Amino acid sequence: MNARPAPEFPEWPQFDDAERDGLIRALEQGQWWRMGGAEVSAFEEEFGAYHGAPHTLAVTNGTQALELALQCLGVGPGTEVVVPGFTFISSSQAAQRIGAVAVPVDIDPSTYNIDSEAVAAAITDRTRAIMPVHMAGLIADMDALAKISVETGVPVLQDAAHAQGACWQGKRVGELGTVAAFSFQNGKLMTAGEGGALLFPDEETYETAFLRHSCGRPRTDRHYLHAISGTNMRMNEFSAAVLRAQLRRLDEHRAVRDERWKTLSALLGEIPSVVPQGMDPRVDRNSHYMAMFRIPGISEKDRNRLVDTLFAAGLPAFAAFRAVYRTEAFWEIGAPDLSVEEVAERCPAVEAISADGLWLHHRVLLASEDAICDTAAIIAAAVAAA
Template sequence: MTQNSRPKPEFPVWPQFGEEERTGLVRALDQGQWWRMGGSEVDTFEEEFGAYHGTPHALAVTNGTHALELALQVLGVGPGTEVIVPAFTFISSSQAAQRLGAVAVPVDIDPGTFNIDPVAAANAVTPRTAAIMPVHMAGQMCDMDALAKLSADSGVPLIQDAAHAHGAEWAGRKVGELGAVAAFSFQNGKLMTAGEGGLVTFVDAGQREEAFLRHSCGRPSSDRYYFHKTSGSNFRMNEFSASVLRAQLARLGGQIDTRERNWPVLSGLLAQIDGVQPQLIDERVTRNPHYMAMFRIPGMSAERRNRLVDALIERGLPAFAAFRAIYRSDGFWETGAPEESVEAIAARCPHTEAVYADAIWLHHRTLLGTEQQMHEIADILSETLATL
């Protein structure tokens, strides 16, 4: 069968929803109280999500970017401080720090896992470093052993950007059990979603209490007389979003199981295609939710990679170009940028330079398909590559 005559694969749709979400929305509606201070959906969702991720200290917020910003503020990030971030990530990772007045310091990544390089992070620590932000790229957890040691040795706390890592585990430990704050996203494409939303898991009750104040304009939940104890903003999640997310959380484990079964099949097939390198999985990752099916074609130019993405979309694959290096976006330089040139940062981030130009990711709904569809994906990629 030629590529032009091949039928387009029909992958499962995303988001997935059913009667559970409808029931939750009606339950929230019937409360008659639709914000977290009067209802019970947000409180219950925090308890359920926290338990699933190994911590009693969870706080739901408006979106994943706000989750990062709030978590960084609780860790003491602000003007005069620096936050170490991977150069290869979605730009919210750096902008959350920059909006607090801190300087974002990009460092290089591992070319196989696409995660922050602990050695590069260690080399970037200065007396002004207030936090180190590992980003669990595509659900593949960072080297949390090396990063925990770096944090202990330097005294600099970690904040996990876990926007891709719902349900992930490192060496049998859940995200909330790793002794570091973690920020999650529930944006429409994420592994569980209410269209938008976010959540932070904290190490202890004190951090969570400060975060609660700051996410609610500095006001305690019991206050009647407008005594605002801290500065803050309104990052509160509403009851309807929480009701949907409770249903989404109940689906998460089964969906991860399916993606965990399909990724070894797909990655093995992709590795057989000349020049294609699937994302490597650290053997210490004991549960990987596979937010993306990522692979590289080393040596491919960004222009050719972009043509390939367009061609794959035309053939029915939900394909995307990899994130740009954050320092190659104008928004990175608006505020809180280091006193370096683009060229200087690029010179110390060679792996980021390569990966952002030659990597592609497929939407995680592809990994919810059948085993036969994993073969179809590999066939389509192989055929399409041959035409470029």
């Protein structure tokens, strides 16, 4: 591959005086935890309003957001949760950590989102939740999943860790009628290093979640009368202050990423053997957490070499998620009564994308048009050489 200058990409995370002012504001208020301060409550109100949700709860991180939501939906020992086989492992581990069995199913080979037909086939009398993951910010088929939910009585929990600001047919994530979980880990589209949030369509589930996230203790309790079992998942005031600032630039960033992805996906589509992540026309706002693409037919070994080549050329490139069931962690607890190969046989698209998929960090999509063109040229040269 001919050497060429590395494109210039913005740093991530991004911050300015808004974050600095927020941290000072949180510091000087004199109360640094949510029960005495004002930042967490303000963030919950602002984040919920932005996503169209009537109730919002900020928590420590996205993984615990999923665990908490699953508990509130009745998930626990002896139950099952349907998850995509292709996702970051927190999606399955959230169910497994609270005693449930995670049941991986296949995905759509174009959008990389959970396959609704596979979901329907996986439902049993032990299923207590269906967990779509809005992969790279592209919302899953919420119409089909809602239909399955109505027919079976199994609730949907949106893993929206990638989907801040996304919309499905004009509806924001908080307007889709289900619980939704978000992550604010360092690489996410808005971040405080760590953090998470839950959106709730009803007050009862929200109130249960609030108790469980605060050691089961009612807001006004002064005598340690813990009402239900819980743990400490409370977000601190400093994280909330940073996230309030991050939220204010989310729309601007999303608009830039959307324009850059149009350019990059078109250029990637012109490269022989390269297939960019597909679109669903019902998704009218894609948050573009990752710039994802496939090279169908490449071996996992050669894909990994290609990732190393792109990284050496200055691109923030990564291999796609490994199938959750092809990790040792998945089988430690809460695994289905099947072998690895039996699960894999049910998930052909997961198997393929885990081996031939790549992604670029979303800061690439905040770069200039020239940098996008250079990125595509580097990928084209690397693929040709491979």
